[in-house]
Amino acid sequence: MVKYDDGLDGAATALAHRGRRQIISRLGAGSATSSELAELLDIGLPALHKHLDLLRRASLIESSKTGRTVSHVLRPAGLDQLADWLLTRKSFWSNQFDALADHLETS
């Protein structure tokens, strides 16, 4: 099973919010500026920055500034950990269910 560490906790907590999941989904299609994300979520920049901070601390996104424009990109490695957590458990329980179906004594 995947080893649990703080990165996983940060990522899962960051994703336990609809708006932040919207940001991740949007960034999955390519980079976006702060204004674009604020418009997408229909929130002001201060509120957006709170979410972006959380996502950055969880190592899910990276931000960079060009002139006065700040843009953000997804860090797939952050999601990889979560996917791994889900994949290992899905595969484990799938095998367990197979074993249960094959070996359950119903007499």
Next chain:
Amino acid sequence: MNPIQLTMTRTFNATAEQLWRAWTTEDGLATWWWHTWPDTRYQVDATVGGSYRIDAADHGIGVRGVFLELTPPQRLVFSWIWIEDGAEGESERVAVTFTPDGDGTRIDLLHTGPWTSAEPVDAYRQGWDFVLDALEHTTDSVM
């Protein structure tokens, strides 16, 4: 509900009582859990607050935990600590329900991680679908 959780559903050709025994007794577990490893040790105290421990020491893996809820034969909730080569993971949580389904019984399993969120969580797609979709888009944009 945290979206990062695993759910699994399957219907078995057995009664809920038979499945309950298979999940909550040492003899029951031994018939299927790690049946390919006959030296596996099973210790189960199926009471609320009671502990369980399944050890395949020869293979360096095991799992232990505590029963949090027991409503025979419908619902079973227990903590889940994976042990690998002596190192223990964080405590996770597994909830299993047994529901009559035609001539058999449907098991719904929910495995959640140890994280908690202070944010109000709204209903959304399963974390599994979400993460896979996001990864798929990322792969597409990288290619």
